[in-house]
Amino acid sequence: MTTTGNGVSPNGSGPDHGTPALEAVAISKDFRLGRGQILHAVRDVSFSLHSGGVVALVGESGSGKSTAARMLAGQERPTSGTIRLAGEPVSVSSHRAFRRYKSQVQYVFQDPFASLNPVHTVRYHLERPIRLHQIGPGGFGGMASPRKEIDLKRELDRLMEQVRLTPARDFLAKYPHELSGGQRQRVSFARGLAARPTVLLADEPVSMLDVSIRLEMLALLDDLRKRLRLALLYITHDIASARYFADEVLVMYAGQVVERGPAEEVTQQPRHPYTQLLIASAPDPDNLGSTLRTGNTTRRDKPVVGAADTGCPFNLRCPLADDRCRRENPALIQLSPTRSAACWRLDETGAGPSPSS
């Protein structure tokens, strides 16, 4: 299988080159469904997160993007493949190794209403990871002497300043229900940063927030990765936000990466038929003569959901599918040093707009 490995140098300011902060090498995850059935949730996915860079995993629900992130977070063990942290293969078999890994790789959840504990204050949510990861387990129970002296107050102030919840004193004593959705998500970010990680995995970090504050939150994340040189994985179903926010975009379908490349290129000249469909389906405010207004559209003859078991997983829905697509699953084919797509019919998909728009 052809993969782009770590040869991608995203556009925009700043991602480091050289050894990636976190790297997924051909990771796969199978789930047993019983009766001998196996769900291939993630198949042979590779990508690299560089310090100061943003990689977006884009796909619909069930595409495997969250499972991929959960493997990187150490929540799921890959069925096959390797995860490398700063070049070293990761083994999170022991408790201690897992904690060491978690102090480098942190996860931000989608729903700030569910991910904060309603009975604890903001201070509690932030002090815990600081004690756990920066001071070490000895400092938490108070049994052993702290390995490292940490000025807790200064650390809290630093975190609150980073996510712009200032003055810190006012917010630290509050409970989640006293905060707006945006403020809660800032607390989630601060909690993720409390361990001073090198990698942040953000799973749909703004999709539960109001439209008017999403941009501000994405701008905050963008600012944090630049200032703290974080390597950021941005998981989203919204390919438009990936265009604005990510350096590199990976489009996933049925557990596979079907297209990848620099964000602007993938969104402006999509090559895989699925990426083209995804982009044609996004709401387009400029499309005032839309078929949504008139309803005059040719009846579809393809299903709108579903992945094929054999051949290219998209072949059931693909307007270009032929016999080969139904038989063999295409690997990623290198289109340029930074771009690749997994499709047998790339000669037909051109660089133009979607065939279905």
Place this chain on the structure above:
Amino acid sequence: MSPVLEISDFSVAYRTPSGDVRAVDHVSLSLHPGEVLGLAGESGSGKSTLVYGACRLLRPPAAITGGSVRYRGRRLAPAAGAAELLRLRPDQLRRLRWREIAIVFQSAMSALNPVLSVRDQITDVIHAHMEVSRADARDKAATLLDLVGIPRNRLRSYPHELSGGMRQRVMIAMALATEPEVVIMDEPTTALDVVVQRDILTQIAELRERLGFAVLFITHDLSLLLELADRIAVMYGGQLLEVAAAAQIKSEPAHPYTKGLLNSFPSLHGPRRDLAGIPGSPPDLRNLPPGCPFLPRCASGTDACRDVPMRLEPIATALDPSHVTACPFVLPDEVPA
């Protein structure tokens, strides 16, 4: 043409121990026959409370504190004039609901009954609101599934056996079962993937062309409404801030909040724009400032905004007389850099 649904000066408050929370504050909005009216607003803007209140679907502590909601359907006796929803008796209301005004709820999984098959749920609606035989109701259920593009062999399926998109289609089929004049859609596609969303919305547009019902479409997604709706009403802090044709909202938004919303969507098409979003947080209805609710976040706000009465007025400079806004200080657009 007189509106099929006319909400006038309508207010809803949530009664709490520490006083009333005015969730909808003197809102007037009309839905014309056959049109798609989009109601855009963030969570807590009062958009759902407005519509559910107008249909009298709210329970205490919510209370309607004023206004009127008139319905004028083709099937009502002309002599009777408009039906005043807020004054109907429960039995009258029951005859009007679904038969005349149907709702597609956001969460199909919780709106559908998990222990009834698709066919039983649809025929249940038909029997409750129309006089038809069992056989006719079953035929009708099958026809309805055809209409929304679900294979007939799914009639015996239960909700958990259907995908999210199919469940939402069943909801739409049920709403259309009684041929209503008004269909209210409350974020019907928010939980769905974009490809499925576009497919369902295209289908709604087709059905509207064929059946001629009017749609009141509630969503937080203004970019979707620009493509979908004929007219758009923008709601914030329990009040309407602007109402205009979709093209007008797109090309000449008047209210600073509408402008801010339009500048909050990353666009896939065209050149990358500098996006600003809107600073600050959505308002706390328990603690609204006097005057314009958007003032704390408004870049062009002045002290005078504290004293303005919030009324929708036509914009002097606008070509379209139906374009109204609550902002009396409509400033000329800054020249984009």
